[in-house]
Amino acid sequence: MIWLALVFALLLEQFRPINRGNLFYGAYRGFVDAVERNFNAGEYQNGVVAWVIAVLTPTAIVSIVWGALFMVHWSAPWLFGLAVLYVTMGFRQFSSAFTGVADALKEEDLASARSLLGSWTREPASELHETEVARVAIEQGLIDVYRHVFGPMFWFILLGPAGAVAYRAATILQLKWGVRDRRRGELFGSFAAKAADIIDWLPIRATAASFAIVGDFEDAVLCWRQQAERWSSEAYGILLAAGAGAIGVRLGMPLHQEHTVRFRPELGLGEEADANMLASAVGLVWRTLLFWLLLILLITVAGHFGRFAG
Secondary structure (H helix, E strand, O other), X not given: OHHHHHHHHHHHHHHOOOOOOOHHHHHHHHXXXXXXXXXXXXXXXXXXXXXXXXXXXXXXXXXXXXXXXXXXXXXXHHHHHHHHHHHHOOOHHHHHHHHHHHHHHHOOOHHHHHHHHHHHHOOOOXXXXXXHHHHHHHHHHHHHXXXXXXXXXXXXXXXXXXXXXXXXXXXXXXXXXXXXXXXXXXXXXXXXXXXXXXXXXXXXXXXXXXXXXXXXXXXXXXXXXXXXXXXXXXXXXXXXXXXXXXXXXXXXXXXXXXXXXEOOOEEEOOEOOOHHHHXXXXXXXXXXXXXXXXXXXXXXXXXXXXXXXX
8 A cells, every 4th residue: 555655646746746835835834934933932942842843733633634534444544645645745846957957968058057956956056067067966866856755755654644744844844944043053943953864864874775776886885984974964975975876976076156166075986977977866766766666565565475374
């Protein structure tokens, strides 16, 4: 049932992608804003209480509804889980931007590639060289595919619809409170950032390990072990280092932004990033996704045979 829900959610999202401004996300952001208005007194403990309320409220609602549907019909909780996955995942939320950058680079239209990348990442891109555009696109693509596909998938597999909702709520709060207050040096959003790191600990390593399995295993593991901790976020450092090693590309390294050079550590090894390497990154993502689906299917079939044999 889990496998079918995942497959149908991915197919549905491909044919009818849900946008970031959808009703559910808009309602949740409105709820989060109300929670912050009532609890943000600038202290760390205020952020803890607000985070618990903002995450546990939708998680509890989904858990109650999902449990109640089991008393209606066997198909009802499955359809509900499918709907939750459809809302919490979002392959197409970033894949069109990635494809646009890749196509612009293939056509040697650097200006368009920079513009698309800047709109996607919300970071300055007007001074980036061609290889820098390709590097940043691969980096953002690997991070987004984790946030919007593998992260919610992982927690859905473990905890059902409530897990996917809790994960998505935590990532929204990380970006809305954690990243904002880290830049400001304020305390309210500190817990949101820490909680997201804890929630990401296991699934981000499972995703990185999967990159290694479906790619160049030795180089992925080598880059993971030797380079990940140098990145500003060790969690994303693991993801990017393993992904870069798996496809044999060099990520990280300096960027030309805002009339200066932003120095970053090197991740991966092998070739310089270009439009062809963007295609390799797409291939890595699809192989990883198929690997997860195959693994879940095998576990599901083995479980059914085990119950039958028993």
